[in-house]
């Protein structure tokens with residue numbers, strides 16, 4: 243599904259990613275871990291196409307199509323979802339209305355008509371039930387005064403509605419309490435299927451108590467320095483990141 247080949251990226255002439263290679267297949271959950279400043283959020287931004295990061299080398303392939311040159315909207319229409327893609331708060335626009343617009347934009351890009359209102363409503367109901375989201379919450383203005391947990395709920399609801407092929411969840415934000423972690427984990431577990439893939443970025447091993455990744459990658463100094471299965475996350479929890487550094491020097 244996703245192939246990241248030799249990706250190099252810079253911000254303001256500072257090299258941040260230094261040759262990232264990663265392959266994610268449909269049905270898989272990958273966790274990317276690493277110390278602060280390693281380049282995790284940069285990698286997420288580069289995959290979703292944020293313009294402030296300049297990709298200086300490499301390729302990003304989604305379903306055998308090179309998406310390296312596409313802008314974020316085009317990538318979103320092709321099924322790439324990134325958490326906090328829309329972090330803005332919009333007074334007067336409900337979460338539901340916002341998501342309706344996003345869905346219809348994607349349909350338009352594929353030459354489809356707007357989703358009929360009844361179908362949309364049915365989908366909203368189903369997804370809200372699946373994720374245990376109170377529909378009153380969905381009629382509140384997007385992100386306005388949302389608590390940390392509510393932001394996560396909104397993020398997971400967006401992901402459920404957009405049914406992305408590839409979801410990238412950057413969970414390094416501070417202030418993630420255990421309830422918020424559980425909302426994210428529960429969402430990922432319920433939404434994962436054989437047709438989609440999830441990349442979870444976290445420096446909290448704790449999140450991985452609730453989401454079992456198929457693969458864990460350690461990102462350090464702009465490179466993936468180690469990959470493994472969930473056991474690697476436990477090893478990191480026990481030994482910290484310095485352990486890997488020491489191992490690399492050997």
Ligand SMILES: Nc1ncnc2c1ncn2[C@@H]1O[C@H](COP(=O)(O)OP(=O)(O)O)[C@@H](O)[C@H]1O
Nearest residue numbers: 253258277278279280281282283284285294414
């Ligand atoms: N917009 C930016 N401008 C300047 N430096 C940036 C920018 N974004 C990230 N960086 C720098 O790039 C490095 C990697 O950042 P980031 O990808 O956020 O790391 P992580 O998410 O792993 O903590 C850090 O040294 C950070 O200061």
Ligand SMILES: [Mg+2]
Nearest residue numbers: 282283284414
């Ligand atoms: Mg980060």
